[in-house]
Amino acid sequence: MASNITSGALEHMSSFLIEQRSWLETKWENYYNWMDNDILATGFLLLTVHELAYFGRSFPFMILDMIPAMRKYKIQDNRPPTYKQYLECLRSVMLAHVFVEAVPIFGFHFVCDFFNISYRAPFPSLWTMFYQLAIFFLLEDTWHYWGHRLLHTRYLYKNVHKQHHKYAAPFGLTAEYAHPVEVAFTGVGTVGSPLLVASIVGEVHLLTVMIWITLRLFQAIDSHSGYEFPFSLHHFFPLWAGSDHHDDHHHYFVGNFSSSFRHWDYFLGTETPATTRRRDFKLNPFEKRHEIVEDPDDLADKKSAEKATAPAADSTTYAQTTGSN
Ligand SMILES: [Zn+2]
Ligand SMILES: [Zn+2]
Numbered sequence: 001m002a003s004n005i006t007s008g009a010l011e012h013m014s015s016f017l018i019e020q021r022s023w024l025e026t027k028w029e030n031y032y033n034w035m036d037n038d039i040l041a042t043g044f045l046l047l048t049v050h051e052l053a054y055f056g057r058s059f060p061f062m063i064l065d066m067i068p069a070m071r072k073y074k075i076q077d078n079r080p081p082t083y084k085q086y087l088e089c090l091r092s093v094m095l096a097h098v099f100v101e102a103v104p105i106f107g108f109h110f111v112c113d114f115f116n117i118s119y120r121a122p123f124p125s126l127w128t129m130f131y132q133l134a135i136f137f138l139l140e141d142t143w144h145y146w147g148h149r150l151l152h153t154r155y156l157y158k159n160v161h162k163q164h165h166k167y168a169a170p171f172g173l174t175a176e177y178a179h180p181v182e183v184a185f186t187g188v189g190t191v192g193s194p195l196l197v198a199s200i201v202g203e204v205h206l207l208t209v210m211i212w213i214t215l216r217l218f219q220a221i222d223s224h225s226g227y228e229f230p231f232s233l234h235h236f237f238p239l240w241a242g243s244d245h246h247d248d249h250h251h252y253f254v255g256n257f258s259s260s261f262r263h264w265d266y267f268l269g270t271e272t273p274a275t276t277r278r279r280d281f282k283l284n285p286f287e288k289r290h291e292i293v294e295d296p297d298d299l300a301d302k303k304s305a306e307k308a309t310a311p312a313a314d315s316t317t318y319a320q321t322t323g324s325n
Pocket of ligand 2 (some may be wrong): 164170224248250
């Protein structure tokens with residue numbers, strides 16, 4: 001009886017999704033025909049999806065930041081973002097969107113042609129889209145993990161990645177607050193994953209790429225939001241990183257290098273001690289993290305400055321003790 005009801009519901013759902021898909025296919029075709037320029041049609045589609053996903057996902061978190069009652073869900077509740085920080089971050093992100101991301105977005109149509117990514121109807125099956133999205137997530141996470149470790153080497157940290165670490169208590173909008181080189185580098189992982197699948201397996205569609213970019217932006221904004229809710233995904237899917245994982249990266253400046261998942265940091269021993277402690281001792285995942293940690297790069301600079309001034313101090317002492325000039 002129960003299985004009849006379940007199979008009936010599944011059939012109903014699948015026919016509903018097929019109906020929606022063919023409706024969307026018609027709209028999609030009409031749009032390309034109306035634009036009468038496939039390069040611009042693809043460019044505007046990607047630009048709209050990117051802007052809507054980025055600002056549509058980060059603004060609700062901005063509103064939450066203004067509601068004192070929501071502070072109890074903020075991991076670093078002692079450091080709420082200020083308006084000045086929001087404005088500065090918004091300005092930088094907008095500049096990156098115009099000067100770093102717009103060119104590849106409007107050039108993406110040529111990439112589609114080169115890698116045989118379809119951009120006209122029909123769409124691939126839901127199963128094809130689903131398994132490809134899962135592969136994109138795994139590939140991007142791997143790229144991000146190793147690339148992020150590279151960005152934490154002394155030279156690249158100081159000259160490129162340090163900008164992203166300006167906010168030790170991140171908020172949603174900071175997801176893309178980074179040096180232009182880092183924005184481009186991260187973009188290679190996001191766009192490169194579908195391109196790799198397209199060149200090996202084929203059958204990738206622009207719609208799947210658009211869904212992927214949306215989900216990847218949601219992941220990045222969520223993990224920077226600084227909010228830990230009882231319904232946060234990692235409570236149900238423990239491999240998922242979420243803000244619980246990435247907030248520690250910003251707080252301690254090292255460790256937890258991956259983006260979406262936890263396996264690389266777990267197996268390679270690069271978790272922050274706080275993340276390991278919470279998991280191993282099954283501690284409260286909602287614990288607040290209040291201590292202020294200084295950027296190790298700043299500490300190293302201070303030490304070098306102290307060392308540089310030390311010999312002068314020594315010679316003064318020597319001069320004083322010997323009575324010489
Ligand atoms: Zn980092
Ligand atoms: Zn970050």
